[in-house]
Amino acid sequence: MRDPPQQGARRRLLASLPALLTRSVLARLAPVISLGELAACAAPRTLSTGAGVQVPVSALRRLIAERTDPVTGRCRYVAETDRARIERPILLARAGESIDLQVINRLPQPTTIHFHGMTLPAAQDGAGFEPIAPGASARLQFVVRNRSGLYWFHPHAHGFTAEQVYAGLVGLLIVRDDDDAEVDRALAIAPSNRQACAISDVRISNGVIAPYAPTAEECASGWIGERTLVNGTLDPVLDVAPGWVRLQLLNAGNARGWLLGLREIEGERRDQLEIPFHLLGTDGGLLPAPVALDRVFVHPAERIDLVFVARAGTRVSAVSLPFEPRNQMALMPRAMAHPARAGHAPLAAVAVCAENEGESGAVNAARRDGGAITLLAIQVAADYGAAALPPLPGRISGLSDAASNASDPASSSSSTSPPPRTRRIRLDFDPDAGFVIDQQAYTMNETGWVLARSVREIWEIKNSPISMPHPMHLHGLAFRVLRRQGTFGPARALATCGAGRVATDLGVKDTVVVWPNETVWLAIDGSLPADAAFAGAQRYLFHCHNLEHEDAMMMRNVVVT
Numbered sequence: 165m166r167d168p169p170q171q172g173a174r175r176r177l178l179a180s181l182p183a184l185l186t187r188s189v190l191a192r193l194a195p196v197i198s199l200g201e202l203a204a205c206a207a208p209r210t211l212s213t214g215a216g217v218q219v220p221v222s223a224l225r226r227l228i229a230e231r232t233d234p235v236t237g238r239c240r241y242v243a244e245t246d247r248a249r250i251e252r253p254i255l256l257a258r259a260g261e262s263i264d265l266q267v268i269n270r271l272p273q274p275t276t277i278h279f280h281g282m283t284l285p286a287a288q289d290g291a292g293f294e295p296i297a298p299g300a301s302a303r304l305q306f307v308v309r310n311r312s313g314l315y316w317f318h319p320h321a322h323g324f325t326a327e328q329v330y331a332g333l334v335g336l337l338i339v340r341d342d343d344d345a346e347v348d349r350a351l352a353i354a355p356s357n358r359q360a361c362a363i364s365d366v367r368i369s370n371g372v373i374a375p376y377a378p379t380a381e382e383c384a385s386g387w388i389g390e391r392t393l394v395n396g397t398l399d400p401v402l403d404v405a406p407g408w409v410r411l412q413l414l415n416a417g418n419a420r421g422w423l424l425g426l427r428e429i430e431g432e433r434r435d436q437l438e439i440p441f442h443l444l445g446t447d448g449g450l451l452p453a454p455v456a457l458d459r460v461f462v463h464p465a466e467r468i469d470l471v472f473v474a475r476a477g478t479r480v481s482a483v484s485l486p487f488e489p490r491n492q493m494a495l496m497p498r499a500m501a502h503p504a505r506a507g508h509a510p511l512a513a514v515a516v517c518a519e520n521e522g523e524s525g526a527v528n529a530a531r532r533d534g535g536a537i538t539l540l541a542i543q544v545a546a547d548y549g550a551a552a553l554p555p556l557p558g559r560i561s562g563l564s565d566a567a568s569n570a571s572d573p574a575s576s577s578s579s580t581s582p583p584p585r586t587r588r589i590r591l592d593f594d595p596d597a598g599f600v601i602d603q604q605a606y607t608m609n610e611t612g613w614v615l616a617r618s619v620r621e622i623w624e625i626k627n628s629p630i631s632m633p634h635p636m637h638l639h640g641l642a643f644r645v646l647r648r649q650g651t652f653g654p655a656r657a658l659a660t661c662g663a664g665r666v667a668t669d670l671g672v673k674d675t676v677v678v679w680p681n682e683t684v685w686l687a688i689d690g691s692l693p694a695d696a697a698f699a700g701a702q703r704y705l706f707h708c709h710n711l712e713h714e715d716a717m718m719m720r721n722v723v724v725t
């Protein structure tokens with residue numbers, strides 16, 4: 165599999181070319197090339213094969229959602245700057261920068277773009293209240309206010325989200341700041357050794373990615389694939405140099421949870437050795453300090469930021485280890501069709517959520533939550549000279565522990581505030597309505613839950629014992645995890661961080677999994693930026709990010725007054 169040295173070097177050079185669009189790399193070149201000059205070098209269309217090219221948000225003018233194949237229903241995002249067109253872009257921003265672009269819908273279905281995890285005014289949240297019709301466009305304009313971290317964007321038109329995300333409409337937004345740069349500096353992370361990956365599980369049929377065609381049962385439990393797409397490419401191999409490697413990973417799948425581990429496959433012996441790694445960050449950026457781990461659960465929409473030491477000449481696989489997914493449902497398949505789907509055909513010529521049609525998930529063992537799957541392959545170059553491995557820094561951000569410290573950066577209220585009220589939230593399955601929050605089917609115009617601005621609340625989310633893991637996502641307001649109780653075996657074994665929490669609970673979060681029979685307590689802070697864009701009541705959403713559950717309307721409105 166290894167290339168001859170010259171070809172390998174050429175391949176590495178080619179692989180590094182997309183990074184030339186990034187500011188961080190530009191900054192290392194002398195003389196510094198301005199964005200304007202860069203655009204002049206990159207004539208229109210010449211970058212059209214550069215999937216995964218990083219695009220500074222300051223250069224971004226348009227994001228286009230388009231279908232590339234009506235047979236399989238595959239779609240992609242295309243970014244346009246003044247002079248270049250970049251397929252499947254990775255957006256790059258520094259905290260404080262503005263995003264101002266036109267979203268252009270070239271799909272045969274309504275769509276929106278939701279910037280997942282970003283602190284946004286409701287009008288810019290793309291949460292599906294105002295879908296963009298086929299052929300129409302909308303302006304999206306906001307300031308990046310979040311900490312450094314891996315964020316992402318995806319469609320959020322109610323009833324179409326699962327199909328469009330699976331079809332390939334997934335994009336990354338990397339936010340950088342000084343803390344983030346300091347981690348790279350301290351660990352001497354080479355540009356090739358920092359990778360941001362959106363990883364989606366897909367089904368392969370007759371050698372191509374199968375269209376989205378869940379049965380009624382899969383529309384209740386979730387659509388799961390047996391292979392992975394990494395930033396839109398099937399089974400790629402990342403080339404890195406020996407030393408620290410930093411991976412920012414998004415679970416962009418519809419419904420599959422990962423129990424992520426790293427395996428080193430040595431050249432000749434093919435032994436699979438477990439590689440310990442260090443968790444640096446979660447959905448909303450860096451932890452206070454790295455946490456040493458050998459495995460971690462990552463559910464749909466969650467992100468992790470990790471580092472590990474890559475040994476020269478080895479191949480490393482990021483895998484999802486087999487685990488008991490705790491799907492306790494004796495699901496009753498039912499024909500589900502979101503009312504918004506009436507009048508719009510699927511992206512491919514196949515049935516969606518049909519009764520007893522298609523292949524049952526039981527036929528292929530790999531198409532099962534908790535089944536083993538390779539997520540990502542990494543090839544480590546041979547050593548070009550021994551370099552000392554810098555030590556891991558002890559402290560990487562100013563974040564404090566939400567469970568032990570009330571004066572947390574994620575909660576701006578003073579310690580003299582009255583104790584927060586507790587909102588009790590129940591996740592259940594209803595044979596008629598499907599998965600529901602607080603026994604209530606969702607309608608888009610419901611009042612929902614009302615939070616007073618700047619007021620803190622504790623959300624106690626309890627999942628029914630006869631249920632599934634639900635990755636619950638809140639728009640608009642990031643949160644912290646205070647405590648878990650009733651966690652089942654495999655997840656409980658990883659709860660080593662106090663108050664029943666796992667390592668990913670220590671960071672700023674926007675998505676948190678709640679296992680069957682588990683209760684999770686969250687610290688919610690209704691504070692919004694003091695900015696005209698956030699004036700008046702802001703309507704956000706709280707919903708399950710198993711996308712089949714989301715399209716089956718397992719959601720509630722959350723209004724911050």
Ligand SMILES: [Cu+2]
Pocket residue numbers: 599633634635708709710713714718
């Ligand atoms: Cu769910």
